[in-house]
Amino acid sequence: MRLLPKGSTGALLPVLALAPAAVSLLLVCALGLRLYMSHYFISPVLRASSCDAILSSGRYLDDPSFAPKVWQPDGCALHPYDSLSASSDVLGPCFSPGDQLVFVGDSSARDIFASMLVMMDPGHYLEADKATVKKTYTVKGVNFIYYETFFYNSSLIMDNLRALVSNPSPNQSKTYVVIAGGWHFAQKIQNSTLAVESYGKNLQRLFDIVSDPAPGTIARTYFVPPTLPHFALLKQDDPLNNKQQTYSGMLKYMDRVFAHGAIFDRNKATVLYAPVFNQIGGANHLGLYSLNGTDYSDRGRFLQANILFNHMCNQRVLVEASKSSAINATRMAGTCCVHYAPISGSAWIWLAILQIIGLGAVLLLFVPATRRSVGAPSLWTVPLLTVLVSTLAATYVFFSERSQIFSKQTLFYDQEKLYTLAQISIFVGILSLRRTDTLGFSNLQLGAPLVHELKGLCLTALIIIETCGYDRVPESFTGELLARVFFTCYAAAEVYSYTGKYTGLAAAQIRYKNRPQGFWSALVAATPLRYLVMTLLHLFLLPALIAIALGTPGKAPSAFDALARLAPISAKLLFWSLFVALAVPAVYATTSAVVRAGASSQVAIATQFAVLLGLGTLGFIFRHIVVSGAPTKASTDYPRAMILTLGNITHHQYHSVLEDYWVLFVAVMAAWSPVAQDLTRSANGLPTTPPDSPKKPSRVSPPAWSLALVIFPLLALADYLAIALPFKLTNLNSSTYIKSFSDYSTSFYARHLTYRGASYTPTVHATLCLLGLAVYVLLRLRIIALGTTRPPPYMRVYVMVSSAAYELAVLRTHVIVVTATGASALLSLIPTGSLAPISVLGPITTPATIMDRVGAIPGLAAIRFVSWINIVLVWGAAFALSKACAVGWDMLLQTEYYGTRSESEYIELEELKSNEE
The missing domain is CATH 3.40.50.1110 (SGNH hydrolase)
Structure with missing residues (x-):
């Protein structure tokens, strides 16, 4: 009998072994291109040894322009x-x-x-x-x-x-x-x-x-x-x-x-x-x-x-x-003229200790299930490679953030790149549509591929917005709003997936412990401890290694807030993982008491949701009290919220838990719905509903090519309207920045800043996210799945992204857009290029009198091509590392999830399935 999904072991080891090699290959390609193009740029030695390069040359990233404003020195921001x-x-x-x-x-x-x-x-x-x-x-x-x-x-x-x-x-x-x-x-x-x-x-x-x-x-x-x-x-x-x-x-x-x-x-x-x-x-x-x-x-x-x-x-x-605990305007948001200290000796020691502890804990929890599922050879290989690859990722983060080895490019809103990446993502998603045997919705539960598709789609959209700087536009709140919505929707999908697995495990464990009667016995029986500890290790290991490698500056009110600053998604998922782990035994203990009192199943289920709602309210009140009573209010970039500071007033700082608390609580409730009946049946001593329900034919979408015939003309029309409709008059005033620099401190301008996004309250955010999730699910299930009885298709490219979603969400603000520790720059594995392009393909930006004094690159087209190659390299390295870190944890958690079920349970589930059919 197979306890792990078919092919999981065979697919794991090649990814673990080849992912670091893939990252190394990408870095070698970037280095080769850097050396090939080195005669166009400032010497890397000069850039690394001093900051004098910023006095030598630079160029505008938003060129050609009548009055450009995004200046890019060579290699730094x-x-x-x-x-x-x-x-x-x-x-x-x-x-x-x-x-x-x-x-x-x-x-x-x-x-x-x-x-x-x-x-x-x-x-x-x-x-x-x-x-x-x-x-x-x-x-x-x-x-x-x-x-x-x-x-x-x-x-x-x-x-x-x-x-x-x-x-x-x-x-x-x-x-x-x-x-x-x-x-x-x-x-x-x-x-x-x-x-x-x-x-x-x-x-x-x-x-x-x-x-x-x-x-x-x-x-x-x-x-x-x-x-x-x-x-x-x-x-x-x-x-x-x-x-x-x-x-x-x-x-x-x-x-x-x-x-x-x-x-x-x-x-x-x-x-x-x-x-x-x-x-x-x-x-x-x-x-x-x-x-x-x-x-x-x-x-x-x-x-x-x-x-x-x-x-x-x-x-x-x-x-x-680095001495300040507040996130304010004194934080270093650039990378020029900054000399970082190397990884300290104590940090190396702590990295080694954390590797040993993590490896030991994983092995201790992994041993029983491994011997039954993957065999002895993988017993040491999987945890060892997982921890080592996580250490490699932390080291890559250090060299990306705390060294001048890699170039940094000033982050600014690139509208052209945003539209192009959005269209590419839609095109690739359509082409990757594939049918599976898994229903989109069954037994009050969303199918796993649909949830994975949603996670990958939201995370991809978030990374596109951050890479293009759309959430960093001071004059508009739209980009920041979209980034926050996609971030919350991704987190909701993660919480939904975890809650479904954890509660399913709890229901199965209660069933096979013969309905414990006592309150404390019920609490213990409803806690899949090994799965919980494995999940917490998964959430904690990578951020901890990154924190040790970086030696994150500044003091935080608590360890949780320090984690929220470094990786907001880790703090968010950590909170909700513990919430679900505490809620399941409490709800089951209450359900058992109600059932013993002779209540019906409907009353028991209603009691479960009432208790869950009460726990959610208490959790919100408790977290709000903790935040309000902190000596320094815990504020984090969410996911990289615009920080606008004027004097002593700072706007738009978001807490990693409270801001979208009720959205993620609704995700917990939604995932709880199919399990509520299982917990009630377990309390009555009846068999639980199988986690993988019988598959029935479902209607699916039309063929991908027919959708493409409609979508591509629509995108082309949207592009035309975006170019043709706007009409902007050039500002001929000599002061092209603002009317005067003194407007920074005038009371009128200060009041104006407070209105930016002020109406976007947590209530509005929660409503928008819940409506967005509901619309997506309904469209996906009702409109796309139309006119056929064949199984539904899913966009496999986003399902693939979701397989490393958590690690990618953690690493994205360190190895794609460097923002987590205060900087605001786009990582560039290829030199950013500080010299002016000269070509008939683009205007000459350097005065003719000094054209013989500076180097030149052949044209704007070449610069843009190199920038796209850089995105491929940076994204490829980030995903390869994320996948390498995630695949081991995926196998460990799946082994724990499937391995805890005995053979008699699967026989019982198969018999129940046959009877229902």
């Missing part, structure tokens, strides 16, 4: 100090009272000065022009000093700089110097050769001063070359050819001085070259320039300031954020 989530204290950990930021130069330096000052204090808005900018400001004890010089020849400025480099600060304060400008050399000096010579001579005098500071004086000096104007916006009577020659000469001169690198003198390491600022503008980026064509608009100015703040502050902000 910027922390958004200039974003809507920035608060007035976000830069606090970077600077101390007494620190100085000194700016020297013309309007280019003044623009950077004003932008950094405003970002340091969002409530203090300055117009970046000569009329309103003062020479000195002090913000929170930090001094901002601007020295205006057009030709770098002011004796007063030279004397002040000599004083800076000669007099160490008594309180160990830091001084940063930013030198920027050069426009006036091209504007005032008509002879290009003379202009370049004067430019180089004057700058050399300045470098002689700042490049040799005394210890404890200047911490770092940044040199920004002249900002290239938008030549089409200049006055037509200006000698444009002369200006272009002068600019080209000045830039080539500085390239020779800095040897085309970011460091002027590595031995002294005090002057850093920042040519990246010339790549911010471009021939097709008219919206990034002011009306005079010589300076950047607000968006360009604040991007310059953001790059400098990333270079100055990221490491300090990360260190301080």
